[in-house]
Structures are given as C-alpha cells and as structure tokens.
Amino acid sequence: MQRLGTLFIAFCMVMISGSLGALLYLVAGVPAAISGLAALTLLLGLAWWQFSALQTADRAHLGRQIGDLSSTVTDVARALADISRRVSDVDHRLQAIERRGTSIEAAAGEAARKAIHPLSAELVVLTGLVKDLAEATATHEQSLAVFEHNLQALAARPQVVMTPAAPAGAAAAAPEAEDVALAAPPAPVVRHGMLAGLSEADGLALAHRAVKAGRVEIYLQPIVTLPQRKVRYYEAMPRLRAEDGSLLTPDDYGDLARGGRLEPEIDLQVLLRCVQVVRRLASRNREIGLFLDLAADTLGDAEAMARYAEFLEANRALGPALVFQLAQEQFRLLGPVETEALAGVVDRGFKLALHRIQDLRFDARDLAERGVRFVKVPAVGLLDRSRAVGAEIHPADLGDLFSRHGIALVGDAIETEGQVVDLLDYDVKFGQGNLFAPPKPVRADVLGAERRPMRETVEAAPVPAPRVEIAAADVRREETRREDARRDEPAPRRTGGLADLAKTTIRRA
Template sequence: MVAAGGGLAVFCAVLHVAVAQRLRARVLETRVRELTRDVDGLHVEVEAARAELDSMRIRLDDMPDAEKLSSELKVLGGLLRQLSEKKEAAVGKALAAPDSRAGTGAEIKHATAPAVVLGEAQLLEAVERGLREEKVELYLQPVVSLPQRRRRFYECFSRIVTEGGRLIMPEQYIPVAERAGLVAAIDNLLLVRCVQLVRRARRDQPDVGFFCNISSESLADADFFQDFIAFMAENKQLAETLIFEFDQASIAAGDYVSRVNLQRLRGFGYRFSLDQVTDMDLDLEDLASQGFRYIKVGAHMLHELARGDDPILDMRALKGALDRNAMDLIVEKIESEDMLLDMLELRVDFGQGYLFGEPRPLAGSR
C-alpha cells in the first residue's frame, strides 16, 4: 500500500514537470511569434524610413539654397557660384581675344613633380575646379615663444591642388586672377576653406593657436563679409584658437563699415593680428580697442629701427605700450641663429621664420 502510494506520488511529480514544460514551451512559442512580428514590423519601418530619406533628398535637391543649407554651406555655395560665373566670363573673354601672355603659360609644381604648363583659361579652370572639389591643402608654419622656442601658434597658408596632385601657388594664379577680376572670389573661398581646415586641425592640437589671413579684398567685400560673420558666429568655439590676420594697409584704409565688421567679429570672441607692418607709428590703444592682440614685424625692419648707436625705435617704450594694451609682438622672417640672438637682445615675445620651421602641409588636409 505504501509502495503504491509512493509510485503515485512520483507519477504526479513527473506529470507536473511535463505540464510545466509544455506551458513554458507554449509561452516561448508565443514570444517567438511576437518577436517575429516585431522584426517584420521593424523591417517595414526601416524601408519606410529609407523611402522617406530618399524623398527628403529629392526635396532638398529641389529646394533653394537658402532653405536647405547651413550658413557655412550657404557661404560656400554663393562663393562657388560667383567664382564659376566670373570664371566662365573670363574664359570666354580670353578665348575671344587671347592675351599675348597666355602663350607663356603658368607653371604648376608640386615638390619634384614635373612642371605642367597651362594657359590662362586652363589655369582659371584648374583653380575653380580645385576650390569647388575642396582640393585645398593647408600649410602650417610654427610661431614659437622666445627664448624657449616652444610652438605656440601656427600661421596658415592655403594652397590649391590640381587633379594630378600638384600645387597651384599664389604667385602663379594671382596675376591671372587679377586680370580676370577673380581675386576677391578666390580669396574669399580660400578663407572659408582655411577655417574649415583649422577646425579639423585644432582637434589634434587644442592648445595651439592658428593665424588665418583675411585679405584686403575679402575685408572690402561687404556682401561676403556679412555672410562670413554669420558663419563665424555659428563657430564661436573656434575663437579660442583662431586669430584673424589683417595687413596694416588694409586696416589703415578701412572705412566705417569695415571697422563695424571687425567689432562684430570681436564680439563673438575672435582676436586679431596686424601683419605686414611697415610703419611703427602705431596707435596701439586704438588697435587694442578693435580687438588686435598681436603685432607682426619683420626681423630686418626691427633691426634697422631698434639697433645701433642711435636707434629710431625705443624698444623699452614699445614693449611697455604693448603690455599696457595686452598685446604681444611677433617677429617674423627669423632665418638664422645670429638673427635670433639679435632679436633676443630686444626681448621680443614670439618668433617666426625658417629657423623654427618652414611651412609644411597639414596631414590629411585635403
């Protein structure tokens, strides 16, 4: 009787386990079906999203630039259209009445690559294509603190690259661009490209500043500069490392509008540097009020003015005035150790020149 009762208990236990497993299997089957439906639904959603994205792309292509582009792309789009239109007009004019100088061509060189000779129309086409396709290379030259020679800044130089990888140097395209009336358009595009590349470079060197030149043509182009200010306002984080450089003649000749534009840039935190200084009779207080924090002077000129038995320039007074206005002096074109020693005796703040490094391309800038 006991044995029979024990067998019944075992049988009930086995039956309970079997029922529990069957129920669990049904639950799992139900869950699998639910997950399958969910996956199928996700596939449908993905395909719908993909179709919507394709539709958006089509709509974006049909929309006006002002509606579909950020300020950066709007600036570039407008400049590229302007350059293309002016280039087409210049090429047409050149073909209708070839310039006698076009036969000599212009050389495009890249290191040891063989020279390529282009006529004016071909050179303009190469420049326009290089800018349109973002084939711009950024060259950087170090600016060091003295006497430590620690790299604190870089000056930026833009170079246009051809399809074959050769560089088009400014001395090659500027004369042609001047004759075609394209200098402002090219300068403006190079400025925006330079800012784009600096934004990339600062990720690897966040503690280093970058000097980026703004030409007199860009400063005088009121329409472009308004868009450029809007572009820089959207990139205010660059103000920590980006310093805009203007030549002395452009600032001296600047009108009220140019001054207001500089104040607007300064309002977003950007600092300025005065370059190509030929007259040391500087109103440092006025320059500081406009946002200038650096003055660049050539080593040879500074030597002529500040050295000798009867120097024209009182370096002690200049340094004191710079310090009072929170400005620094950068001496450029220092090419030898003797020249450096000469400048160190004048207690300059920063140096630039081939002694500290020649301009070199930023890796991956294209």
C-alpha cells in the same frame, strides 16, 4: 637719581652732626647749648665742603666740554679750508674746460667752413649739371615724341604689297582676317611663380577649378615663444592643388584670386579646415591656437561674410584659439563696410593680428581698440636700421609700446640664430620662421579624413565646390561625400606640369 644722592648726603650730614651733639651732651656732659652749637658748626662745615666739591666737579666737566668743543671747531675749520681748496680747484678746472671748449668750437667751426666751402662749390656745379641734364632729357623726349608721331603717320599710310593673284573669295576674306588679327590685343601673361608663362585667363581658370573642387589645403608653420621656443601657435598657410598635383602658394595665385574674386571662397574653406584642426588639438588638451588669413575682399563681400559670421557664431567657443590676420596695407585701407564686418569678428571673441608689415608706423592705442593682439614684423625689418626710416619709434621700443596696450610682438621670417639673439633685446614675445620649422602639411587624420586623389586628366569635369556650412552635421556629411568620391575615383596620373596642362587645354578647346 642725582637729586636722591644729594638728599642722601644731606641726611648723612644731619645724622653725623646730630650724633656729635648727642655725644657731647650725653657722654661728655657738655651743656646742651654748646653741644647744639658744635653740632650746627659741624653741619655747616660739611655742607660747605660738599658745595665746594660739587663746584669743582662742575668746573672740571665744563672744562672738558669746552675742550671737546674747541677740538670740534678746529676740525670743522680744517674741513672748511679743505672744501674751499677743492672748490677753488674745481673752479679752475671748469674755467680751463670752458676755454678748451671755446677753442674746440672755434676750430670745429673753422674746419666745417673749410669743408663746406668745396662742397658748396661742387653742389653749384652739380646743380648746373642736373639742369643741363633736365634740358637734354626734355629735348630727347620731344625728339621721341616727334619720332613716334612720324611712325604713327607712316603706319597710317596705305601700303602696297605685291602678292600673287588670289581667288575672289580669298581676296575678300584676307582683309577681314587681317583686321581681326590687328584688333585682338595680346593676352596678359603671368610673369612669376608656378604659373609663369600662362595667360592670366588660363591661370585664373586653373585656380578657379581648384577652389571649386575643394582642393584648398593648409600647411602649418609653428609660432614659438622666445626664448623658450615652445610651440604656442601655428600659422595656417593656404595652398591650391592643381589637377597635376602641383601646389600653388598665395604668391602664385594671390593676384589672380583677388582679380577673380576667389579670396572669399578660399578664406571660407581655410576657416573650415582650421576649425577641424583646432577641434582635434582641443581633444588632445593642447592649448595651441591657429593664425589664419582674412582678406579685405572677404570682409567686403556681404554674402561670403554672412556665411563667415554664421560659422564663427556657431564656433564662439574657439575664440581664444583662432587669430585672424590681415595685411598692414589692407588694414589701413578698410572702408566702413569692412570695418564693421571686422568689428563683428572681434565682438564674437576672436583676436586679430597684423602681418606683411611694410613700415614701422603704428598707433598702438588704435590697434588695441580695434582688437589687434599680435603684430608680426619680419626680423629683417626690426634689425635693419635702414628699414626703420620714417618710424615714429625706435624698433627696440616697439615691444614695450605694444605690451603696454596688450599687443604681443612676433618676429617673423627668422632664418638664423643670430637674429634670435638680437630679437631678444627687442622684447619680442614670439618667433616664426624656417629656423624653427618650415611649413608642413596637415596630416589626413587631423582633418578627419584622408585627402582624396585629384583627377589629372584634362577632360575630367570639376567636382562642385563644397559650401562651408555652419552645422556640424553638414561638415560630417561633406566629409562622408568626399570619402565616397575618393573610393570611386581612379588612381591619379601625373602630367608634365602646369604649362603643359594649359597648352593641352587650349589645344583641345
């Protein structure tokens, strides 16, 4: 653009000079040589004037640029001076902090030495006391051993007892009865739960009769999403109903069932009832699943596991709705046979869960590879810092760790609203506990038939145990048989309790 302006000015200069020469020649009659010289002189003068004007403008522009640059340099120098001053201040502060840290470290070291010195002295004294206590305990144990030896020696001596004369037959039978009484050890007694006070043999017989008679019931407790509290799953909790109508929880009969190999049959009956519940819920278009127990003894029982696997194979379509849960301790102690059986359950599309958590040491990758999709940790175990000792990860990070491997963390045994608020910070996906709802029995219409009354009389013989079959026709046949038996049985009568029942049984035996 500037070049075009220069060309235009030059063109105008030429036109002005040419016009002046033409006027002098044509109008004034000046000779052509003089007219041309005058036109050339005017052209040179105009060119010089233009050149001078351009130089003056360039000088003015250059001066303005130099002035701007000088002001910029001045601002930069001022900013550098300010930065230098601030750096100097920071350096002084750092030196002051370093001196203060050195003095604090020295003071802390001195205070620690002063505090540790009396503790060291007390530790030496305590060590001596513990040593003296150990020596005294050893001496006491030696004395007890000598005393027990003397008692045994005294008991082994023959004792002479002054008794009236007895017939010869009675005299001969008395030592024999006495030897039998001394040889018979006391029977083990159940010490907790509903069966407390009964011998283990009577308690096991009672549980065995309940299982064989098909009196295995399930109670359902909801598992809700957090924080929405929408019911997503239920946990099926087994109960055994005794002859007098009392309900036995797993805490009551669990040890006896494991010792008497009843867990496989209980698991089979619970599975049958859970399938009935899931089918009923599916008929109502409710996407709700069930958690149910699977014992290690069931996995290790070849016959029971074969029936279990057949039933699962026939109900593979219910895979997303059934979650089999194992105790953490049993899961860690599974042998090759149990592990293979559990892998067969997972291969059929069913999910696994861990419950009864005793510690927070988990290998999330291994759990995910073995099919575990839920881990149920008690709320107290997550929130109580003292219970997290030995854990490889902070409880607050468990939810994130599990979610990276496709495992959902379930807060179990939630009792208060405060626990719910705290668990939300732990990325807990589901919650379960009496705060949301206690375990409740399944309605008879859900199972497809009302529960038949149980005979309460001791003399009644137990009904043969229903076998869990894989065909739906067999299930319907079993339910029809139970309805017929219910109509034929008399109304139940109550007794005084489990202890009275066992005493009556022993007395009549």
